[in-house]
Amino acid sequence: xxxxxxxxxxxxxxxxxxxxxxxxxxxxxxxxxxxxxxxxxxxxxxxxxxxxxxxxxxxxxxxxxxxxxxxxxxxxxxxxxxxxxxxxxxxxxxxxxxxxxxxxxxxxxxxxxxxxxxxxxxxxxxxxxxxxxxxxxxxxxxxxxxxxxxxxxxxxxxxxxxxxxxxxxxxxxxxxxxxxxxxxxxxxxxxxxxxxxxxxxxxxxxxxxxxxxxxxxxxxxxxxxxxxxxxxxxxxxxxxxxxxxxxxxxxxxxxxxxxxxxxxxxxxxxxxxxxxxxxxxxxxxxxxxxxxxxxxxxxxxxxxxxx
Amino acid sequence: xxxxxxxxxxxxxxxxxxxxxxxxxxxxxxxxxxxxxxxxxxxxxxxxxxxxxxxxxxxxxxxxxxxxxxxxxxxxxxxxxxxxxxxxxxxxxxxxxxxxxxxxxxxxxxxxxxxxxxxxxxxxxxxxxxxxxxxxxxxxxxxxxxxxxxxxxxxxxxxxxxxxxxxxxxxxxxxxxxxxxxxxxxxxxxxxxxxxxxxxxxxxxxxxxxxxxxxxxxxxxxx
Numbered sequence: 001x002x003x004x005x006x007x008x009x010x011x012x013x014x015x016x017x018x019x020x021x022x023x024x025x026x027x028x029x030x031x032x033x034x035x036x037x038x039x040x041x042x043x044x045x046x047x048x049x050x051x052x053x054x055x056x057x058x059x060x061x062x063x064x065x066x067x068x069x070x071x072x073x074x075x076x077x078x079x080x081x082x083x084x085x086x087x088x089x090x091x092x093x094x095x096x097x098x099x100x101x102x103x104x105x106x107x108x109x110x111x112x113x114x115x116x117x118x119x120x121x122x123x124x125x126x127x128x129x130x131x132x133x134x135x136x137x138x139x140x141x142x143x144x145x146x147x148x149x150x151x152x153x154x155x156x157x158x159x160x161x162x163x164x165x166x167x168x169x170x171x172x173x174x175x176x177x178x179x180x181x182x183x184x185x186x187x188x189x190x191x192x193x194x195x196x197x198x199x200x201x202x203x204x205x206x207x208x209x210x211x212x213x214x215x216x217x218x219x220x221x222x223x224x225x226x227x228x229x230x231x232x233x234x235x236x237x238x239x240x241x242x243x244x245x246x247x248x249x250x251x252x253x254x255x256x257x258x259x260x261x262x263x264x265x266x267x268x269x270x271x272x273x274x275x276x277x278x279x280x281x282x283x284x285x286x287x288x289x290x291x292x293x294x295x296x297x298x299x300x301x302x303x304x305x306x307x
Numbered sequence: 308x309x310x311x312x313x314x315x316x317x318x319x320x321x322x323x324x325x326x327x328x329x330x331x332x333x334x335x336x337x338x339x340x341x342x343x344x345x346x347x348x349x350x351x352x353x354x355x356x357x358x359x360x361x362x363x364x365x366x367x368x369x370x371x372x373x374x375x376x377x378x379x380x381x382x383x384x385x386x387x388x389x390x391x392x393x394x395x396x397x398x399x400x401x402x403x404x405x406x407x408x409x410x411x412x413x414x415x416x417x418x419x420x421x422x423x424x425x426x427x428x429x430x431x432x433x434x435x436x437x438x439x440x441x442x443x444x445x446x447x448x449x450x451x452x453x454x455x456x457x458x459x460x461x462x463x464x465x466x467x468x469x470x471x472x473x474x475x476x477x478x479x480x481x482x483x484x485x486x487x488x489x490x491x492x493x494x495x496x497x498x499x500x501x502x503x504x505x506x507x508x509x510x511x512x513x514x515x516x517x518x519x520x521x522x523x524x525x526x527x528x529x530x
Binding site: 055057092093094095098099100102104106107108109110111119120122162163165166 | 422
């Protein structure tokens with residue numbers, strides 16, 4: 001099994017022990033250099049484990065990782081021959097060109113924002129990137145603060161800036177926006193997108209938030225029970241094929257208000273609030289907070305539940 | 308006039324022991340905390356043994372081990388020309404073993420209280436384990452470091468049984484303050500004994516007060 005060319009080739013199996021019993025994670029995917037992949041799926045599906053295997057923080061049972069023609073992991077391919085085959089290649093975490101943003105950020109409590117970024121620099125690195133990143137993430141004002149005095153969004157930006165400071169080839173984001181409110185999410189999605197393009201990163205984003213996936217990702221992998229269920233661009237993966245429509249977008253219901261005999265459904269789509277008229281029958285399956293698709297078939301837009 | 312030599316010797320012994328324990332205790336506690344393994348419970352039990360063992364028992368076995376008639380003592384004597392029985396270096400080694408849990412246990416609790424992703428984050432930034440320890444983990448462990456150092460120091464000042472067994476009471480060499488008190492009482496020199504006792508009492512109290520003050524302040528301020 002060899003692949004050439006820039007990008008990531010990932011293949012791994014691992015038995016996961018979850019609350020629901022053990023299940024096998026078994027998946028393979030390739031990712032073009034410079035693209036952004038979203039991993040989507042229910043919790044316990046193995047999304048975080050995939051990131052940890054990529055980072056070398058968790059060992060798979062068998063696996064193969066090649067990033068930009070550099071082998072990171074190769075346990076040998078005889079997975080039926082021996083369950084504990086010895087690693088022929090196992091690059092330690094420190095030697096992999098990665099940036100990892102942890103779910104709870106893992107900022108160093110005793111370092112200021114600026115010190116976190118400086119710490120992340122390799123010895124011979126261009127130190128200007130610290131100021132560039134502080135500016136890009138709008139952290140200049142806060143650069144001498146320690147994490148305890150930062151808000152969730154500020155901590156997230158610091159963690160993102162710190163992960164990028166060493167100019168990694170592969171950026172791994174483990175549900176980095178899950179702890180934030182919606183307004184903050186949109187802003188931070190911008191930061192992630194901007195950083196991804198500016199620094200030519202190949203990025204993997206674990207997320208279970210559809211608007212984010214639609215907005216940021218080139219491709220999505222839907223994981224279920226440790227296996228790839230669907231793969232492709234977000235609209236293709238999440239929207240049912242049977243709807244042929246001219247216009248469609250996704251969003252989250254933020255409000256449902258009765259108005260005379262119909263209902264006004266407010267849907268947050270990207271940064272915009274879209275108001276859609278719906279009948280009492282149509283809103284029956286809808287509730288505030290639900291992720292939906294808005295599609296326009298003939299004249300009236302219709303709302304369809306997602307996920 | 309009070310003879311300051313035993314007190315001076317006690318201070319010297321405690322300072323040296325604490326310095327060695329810092330160098331030894333930090334990597335040891337880190338190693339014990341890093342990955343949980345069943346057999347590490349054994350190592351922890353051995354390290355904590357001096358906390359429950361009568362000091363005379365520890366001193367007795369160290370005396371046997373260090374004595375030139377034992378295999379270890381003979382080895383040290385023959386190859387390195389080191390005598391550990393009734394010498395100051397012997398006292399230092401015994402004190403290090405005796406006070407080891409007072410250094411390792413607070414540090415171990417400290418390391419275990421840190422979230423695992425701190426060191427993982429440091430590794431994903433390309434930093435070696437050593438850099439991670441010095442720049443990421445230890446700065447978060449100021450309170451346990453101070454507690455460990457101060458308690459080891461105070462515990463070494465206060466030791467008696469181990470010193471008595473392995474050091475005896477050679478003035479200027481192994482006659483530390485606690486042993487001096489015992490000697491003075493043996494010779495019914497109560498006022499002299501009281502001098503040493505008062506100094507030790509004041510010293511021990513100030514040290515503990517310092518620890519509690521530091522912990523008190525630390526707990527009130529955010530990291």
